[in-house]
Amino acid sequence: TLHWGYDEHNGPSHWKEVFPVANGDRQSPIDIKTTEAKYDPSLRPISPNYDPTSAKVILNNGHSTSVEFDDAENKSVLIGGPLAGTYRLRQIHFHWGSSDDAGSEHAVDGMKYAAEEPGEMECKELIVTSHGETKVSSTSCGAQEVLHVVHWNADRYSSFVEAARQPDGLAVMAVFLKIGECNPQLKKITDRLDAIRAKGKRALFTNFDPSCLLPRSLDYWTYFGSLTVPPLLESVVWIVLREPISVCSEQLAKFRSLLCTGEGEAACYLLRNYRPPQPLKGREINPVVW
Ligand SMILES: NS(=O)(=O)c1cc(F)cc(F)c1
Numbered sequence: 001t002l003h004w005g006y007d008e009h010n011g012p013s014h015w016k017e018v019f020p021v022a023n024g025d026r027q028s029p030i031d032i033k034t035t036e037a038k039y040d041p042s043l044r045p046i047s048p049n050y051d052p053t054s055a056k057v058i059l060n061n062g063h064s065t066s067v068e069f070d071d072a073e074n075k076s077v078l079i080g081g082p083l084a085g086t087y088r089l090r091q092i093h094f095h096w097g098s099s100d101d102a103g104s105e106h107a108v109d110g111m112k113y114a115a116e117e118p119g120e121m122e123c124k125e126l127i128v129t130s131h132g133e134t135k136v137s138s139t140s141c142g143a144q145e146v147l148h149v150v151h152w153n154a155d156r157y158s159s160f161v162e163a164a165r166q167p168d169g170l171a172v173m174a175v176f177l178k179i180g181e182c183n184p185q186l187k188k189i190t191d192r193l194d195a196i197r198a199k200g201k202r203a204l205f206t207n208f209d210p211s212c213l214l215p216r217s218l219d220y221w222t223y224f225g226s227l228t229v230p231p232l233l234e235s236v237v238w239i240v241l242r243e244p245i246s247v248c249s250e251q252l253a254k255f256r257s258l259l260c261t262g263e264g265e266a267a268c269y270l271l272r273n274y275r276p277p278q279p280l281k282g283r284e285i286n287p288v289v290w
Pocket residue numbers: 148150170172226227228229
């Protein structure tokens with residue numbers, strides 16, 4: 001049977017063989033076409049409120065590295081924005097590309113935030129004004145990575161696993177990482193990757209508030225989508241932040257040094273772990289700017 005991954009023989013183009021929802025009507029990621037995004041005045045700011053003592057462990061599950069949080073009570077939550085109710089923080093994880101790929105999953109106006117060094121590639125800086133028009137100015141850019149902050153609807157469901165099967169069960173905040181200065185906050189994570197190089201390894205990781213990885217502006221786009229990894233469940237309210245945070249290439253290289261194989265197996269590096277953009281199938285995307 002297919003053990004899904006990101007290689008030629010088990011990557012995103014094969015996932016539908018085991019998870020038919022891969023061809024569903026609300027799959028993620030997507031390419032956010034900003035000019036078609038429709039401003040919704042009813043949408044409020046998002047409000048993350050995290051307690052650093054919720055952080056428990058950092059692990060390598062073979063297809064990403066994640067920091068897992070104690071979600072037994074409403075200690076670290078996300079409210080506001082498109083969300084009805086309180087969504088409890090469950091984990092954060094990352095997606096990245098190999099040196100010649102773009103690693104971000106969502107794209108903005110076709111920009112996979114390609115891997116070019118800043119300045120090599122024209123990027124459109126997208127300003128969605130408060131009355132919803134989109135202005136475009138060119139900047140250099142280059143994000144090869146994305147951070148996902150995963151929450152579940154604890155008002156309506158009793159566990160992450162149950163919420164993950166519901167259309168409004170999960171809320172994932174996506175933050176683009178752009179090549180530039182080394183990120184001192186991200187260093188707390190990249191410095192621990194040596195301890196969890198093999199699939200299945202885990203290490204204590206506490207006293208960490210993931211808000212320290214968020215950009216200054218919480219302007220975002222929001223739409224209804226899915227998990228971007230199998231089982232690709234269509235249960236995610238996506239909140240894609242417009243402003244990226246920085247990561248330096250040395251930090252990025254540390255993610256690529258993780259193994260997708262367990263200790264004692266022939267080593268294979270997790271060089272990329274992103275799913276390409278999926279069809280929009282008529283969905284609306286709402287920009288929200290403050
Ligand atoms: N990539 S994603 O944010 O859709 C995601 C969400 C999740 F709950 C578990 C995962 F392994 C991955």
